[in-house]
Amino acid sequence: MKMIIAIVQDEDSQRVIATLMNEGYSVTKLATTGGFLRVGNTTMMIGVDDEKLDGALAIIENVCKSRKQIATSPSPVAGITGMYVPYPIEVTVGGATVFVLNVDQFKKM
């Protein structure tokens, strides 16, 4: 038995939790901090049998991994024509930090 502790972006959290639960994983979501720190992050605990660990990690990576997105520039800049035009910029979104811990005992009561 392993315990996965995963810290993901809030915007990915609902999708990764729904996907894990659909695949039969049991997920406990810990409340995010209200403070200045790590606003926008969600911490999840997932208990898994050893043979299901890789499946859970694959789901987390698939949904949450850091990726680039094209966004429109937040404020338009002057183009060479002298007109203000928006332009595409690349931003990095998502990302997950994952710890796997050994579980010494596991009990359902």
Next chain:
Amino acid sequence: MKMIIAIVQDEDSQRVIATLMNEGYSVTKLATTGGFLRVGNTTMMIGVDDEKLDGALAIIENVCKSRKQIATSPSPVAGITGMYVPYPIEVTVGGATVFVLNVDQFKKM
């Protein structure tokens, strides 16, 4: 030293925490999620000396274990006499999911 991480029903959480603390265990309650998931659950962390582990697990099992209760049916149904009568139904309440982790170092500062 071990760390117990126990996920219990909210309705059992005050009683199990009070019982553990009366017996000298140190309990940290993690905030439950505000979201759609696991509403009604409380997650607790309990650090215990190895020789007190079984005592803590026995308290959690005793207070929180899944059990059947008789409840009155939520909406009355028509009996054979044609009158609406409430009837008893059996529901399962409580339950706990418990992980025990090995602690590599423990410090009180």
Next chain:
Amino acid sequence: MKMIIAIVQDEDSQRVIATLMNEGYSVTKLATTGGFLRVGNTTMMIGVDDEKLDGALAIIENVCKSRKQIATSPSPVAGITGMYVPYPIEVTVGGATVFVLNVDQFKKM
């Protein structure tokens, strides 16, 4: 890799988190409980490379360790002159409970 789980006083938490982050540690603050229990405590998770463990523990001890402070008595008492005078009392503040867990796998995605 190790995971530090540290329970500190709220009044020390901002300072210890800021100090840890300035030194390059990655800290996740878990929401404190809203309940009767452990009001005033903050739980933090810190993932550290083995060789940086002692540095993190030293920061936590330095900022959070239990210490005595001189406070003014909350209500004045009668001095030998018969007048009510405040007097200094020694109170204990701070303190931290720290668990170090072994991390089986660590992934940044």
